[in-house]
Amino acid sequence: MSRAPAETRSDPDVGQIRTVRPDRGEDMQVLVVEVHDEHVQGMLCGEECDLATDTDSILEPDVTGLQRRILVHGDVSGSILKRRLGRPLGQIKPGLAERIALRGRGLDFTSTDLGRGTAIAGESDPRWDWKLEQHRQLRQVRARASELGWEIYKLGPREE
Numbered sequence: 001m002s003r004a005p006a007e008t009r010s011d012p013d014v015g016q017i018r019t020v021r022p023d024r025g026e027d028m029q030v031l032v033v034e035v036h037d038e039h040v041q042g043m044l045c046g047e048e049c050d051l052a053t054d055t056d057s058i059l060e061p062d063v064t065g066l067q068r069r070i071l072v073h074g075d076v077s078g079s080i081l082k083r084r085l086g087r088p089l090g091q092i093k094p095g096l097a098e099r100i101a102l103r104g105r106g107l108d109f110t111s112t113d114l115g116r117g118t119a120i121a122g123e124s125d126p127r128w129d130w131k132l133e134q135h136r137q138l139r140q141v142r143a144r145a146s147e148l149g150w151e152i153y154k155l156g157p158r159e160e
Contacts, residue, residue: 012035012040012088013032013091013094014032014033014034014097014098015031017029017045017066017070018030018088019085020086022140028044028045029045029070030043030044031045031092031097032097033100038082039081042078042080043072043100043101044077044134046073047070048071049069051117051130052071052117053116053118053119053131054116055073055074055104055106055116056071056072056075056116056117057114058116059092060115063096065090066089072100074100074103078143080142
C-alpha cells in the first residue's frame with residue numbers, strides 16, 4: 001500500500017515569510033519576527049504596496065526571494081500558533097526583520113532601505129478602513145490567550 005508523503009514542516013526562523021492558515025478563507029502571509037516555544041510573533045504581509053502607511057515596509061524581490069514586492073504591515077501583528085504555519089515562501093535577514101518590527105512600534109522611521117508610505121491623515125483617509133480590515137483579517141489566525149497558556153484575571157474594583 002502506497003502512502004502520500006507527509007508535508008514536511010521546518011521550524012520557523014526569524015525573517016521567514018510564511019503562509020498561515022485561517023480556519024476559514026484563504027491562506028495569508030506573515031513575516032516571522034519572533035519565535036517562541038509554541039507560537040511565533042508574525043506581521044501580516046500583502047501585495048498592496050500602493051496603500052502603504054508610515055508604519056509599513058515595502059520589500060523588493062531581491063531582498064525577500066519572492067517574485068514581487070511585498071508590503072509588511074508593521075502595525076498588524078500577533079501571536080500565531082506554529083501549527084497554523086505553512087511552508088516558508090521567502091526569507092529576509094533577521095536584523096532587517098527586527099528593524100521592521102521597530103518601525104511598526106513607532107521606533108524607527110529613519111531607515112531609507114525599508115520603503116514606506118505616508119501617514120494616515122485621519123478617518124477620512126481611505127486607507128483607514130483598509131487598515132482596520134487588515135487587523136480583522138489577522139484576527140482569524142491570531143492565537144487566543146488560552147491557546148498560549150496565558151492566564152487572564154478579572155480586574156476587581158480599584159482600591160484608593
